[in-house]
Amino acid sequence: MRSHSNHAIAAALTLALLPALLAAQAPQLNDAEIAHVAVTANAIDVDMAGLAETRAASDQVSQFARTMITDHTAVNEQAAALATRLGVTPEANAVSASLRASADSARTRLSALRGPAFDTAYMAREVAYHQAVLDALDGLLIPGTANPELRKLLMGVRPAIAAHLEHARQITQALEAGK
Amino acid sequence: MIAGARSSLLVSLVALPAALAAGEGCRPHEAATHRIRIEQFQFEPAVTTVRTGDTLVFVNADVVPHTATAGDSAWDSGAIAPGAEWSTVVPEEWARSYFCRFHPTMRGTLSLQ
Numbered sequence: 001m002r003s004h005s006n007h008a009i010a011a012a013l014t015l016a017l018l019p020a021l022l023a024a025q026a027p028q029l030n031d032a033e034i035a036h037v038a039v040t041a042n043a044i045d046v047d048m049a050g051l052a053e054t055r056a057a058s059d060q061v062s063q064f065a066r067t068m069i070t071d072h073t074a075v076n077e078q079a080a081a082l083a084t085r086l087g088v089t090p091e092a093n094a095v096s097a098s099l100r101a102s103a104d105s106a107r108t109r110l111s112a113l114r115g116p117a118f119d120t121a122y123m124a125r126e127v128a129y130h131q132a133v134l135d136a137l138d139g140l141l142i143p144g145t146a147n148p149e150l151r152k153l154l155m156g157v158r159p160a161i162a163a164h165l166e167h168a169r170q171i172t173q174a175l176e177a178g179k
Numbered sequence: 180m181i182a183g184a185r186s187s188l189l190v191s192l193v194a195l196p197a198a199l200a201a202g203e204g205c206r207p208h209e210a211a212t213h214r215i216r217i218e219q220f221q222f223e224p225a226v227t228t229v230r231t232g233d234t235l236v237f238v239n240a241d242v243v244p245h246t247a248t249a250g251d252s253a254w255d256s257g258a259i260a261p262g263a264e265w266s267t268v269v270p271e272e273w274a275r276s277y278f279c280r281f282h283p284t285m286r287g288t289l290s291l292q
């Protein structure tokens with residue numbers, strides 16, 4: 001159990017450092033690259049929630065995972081529609097590659113867990129991930145976007161990420177209280 | 180004390196003709212419709228003052244589904260799709276708070292008049 005907690009803490013720390021790493025490594029992204037980062041970030045959370053749907057022990061974690069799939073899929077559909085309208089093709093870049101690599105590592109780690117241990121680790125990861133995405137939106141993506149419509153989309157996504165973060169924190173506390 | 184009561188009575192008598200002229204106290208309440216917009220993961224307005232028989236219309240202006248669910252689970256809109264709306268009539272017994280089941284941090288309040 002302790003090793004599971006340590007894994008969760010390590011993952012949380014890695015994600016907490018993500019915005020600083022992103023800012024240091026790639027301070028300049030064009031709009032097509034920012035769009036790719038946004039799409040990748042949403043897709044990652046949908047993937048992780050798909051894993052959670054098959055592994056979660058508690059109903060509230062399962063419901064949270066379903067909400068993540070619904071919401072992040074909807075946001076990506078909106079982003080795809082906007083990209084089409086603007087004639088922008090999202091461009092792969094170092095930031096989205098870094099996000100994907102971190103997610104793959106987290107998925108491998110979470111895949112080894114079952115039941116309550118999975119719930120705890122998944123929710124800890126969701127707290128850290130949404131905090132990291134929120135920080136990246138505020139510090140890198142929104143201020144770095146030139147196109148006003150893309151910036152508006154990102155600003156519109158922010159309340160969703162903040163609500164998910166708060167919800168994830170509440171579930172984490174409930175899981176902790178139920179131990 | 181007596182002076183205060185006398186003063187209060189006087190004010191009531193002075194106000195009475197105006198109140199009667201306006202029909203207050205004898206005209207039945209006309210049901211109102213309150214539109215509550217769901218946008219940016221918030222219920223707007225956050226507090227709605229309602230009376231029994233009023234209609235509440237929840238309008239989802241977000242890109243994701245939401246619900247309007249009573250704090251005591253007595254009523255539940257089910258998923259309100261993006262761009263859709265759901266309405267209900269305020270019954271006599273009514274929960275004072277509601278939330279979104281998908282996003283429980285989203286909360287609204289009904290203030291009963």
